[in-house]
Amino acid sequence: MHKTDLTTLPCPIARGLGVVGEWWSILILREAMYGETRFDGFQKSLGIAPNMLTRRLNELVEAGLLARRPYCEKPPRFEYVLTEAGADFRQVTLSLLAWGNKHFTPEGKSVILIDSVSGAEVHPVLMDPATGLAIGARHVAVAGPAAGESTRTRMSRLAERRAAAPAPDLSNGE
Template sequence: MQRTSFAEMECPIARAVDEIGEGWCLLVLREAFKGARCFAEFEERLGIPPSTLTRRLAGLCECGILQRRSYQSRPPRDEYELTEKGAELLPVLLLLGEWGNRWLAPGGALIVPVEPKTGARIEPVLVDRATSKPIRAGAVGLGAGPGASKQLRTSLRAPVRLASAPEAMSSTSSGSDPGT
């Protein structure tokens, strides 16, 4: 069954999901960040069927997230490394992991990001670059960007606020106002 492509949708989330939204792709990226380079390393670490791995690696290379490089000619062997585009996905994966630890690990965090030299826990958050305020539901809206079509600019003439802040968030946000 052919899946629907989101590549032409006028939404950056849809376009990102089109490239990396399949579960195996995210796990391949996780392993690439952990140092996997060769097909056999990905296959062993993930327990992924070879045909699926071949497709995922090819797709990630095709969209410029990984690059494939030959490191041996006889027999032919390739390695895969993150591109700049791929490396910029690290915060996304770390935030996804933080969300998973909070909501899907009832016994406590499973794997946590740490500072490599000290082992001190790192707690990734998404913040606004200009104000350093955390980005939370109810505290951000969407507006049309410079690449938006006329139709999208019209529909986003006034910013669309994204979700009101749930009560649970305001009671667990260590006293900070989720609307700020």
């Protein structure tokens, strides 16, 4: 089966998925965010086969999300550290964590985020830095110079429906 190269599409979501869309890649990045840097550590924490781990690490290095650095000459050994692009993926993983906790943990939250100063639980929210307002699905529109005619038409119809709908309650970030 031939896999489509999503990284060549104009949509940034498709391009991002082209880089990290394979689930092992996301879990490797999660472990790197938790401080793991060594091949053996990734393998142990994830239970991933060595050949699969090698492939995924190489892909993440090639994509610029991880950097490979030697830490031992004989035998040659490398560690894998987050690059700026890899560290920026933290926002995506925190959003996945919150979404997974909300929708897929009937037994209760398995992981929570804690403010390191106050000790209080925190909840990730996507925010517009210019206004300080939470960005919710009901008050943003998707647009872009790379959008095709069908996307522009769909977004125009969506904007018309939103304009006709009652004003959303923005107090909860939606």
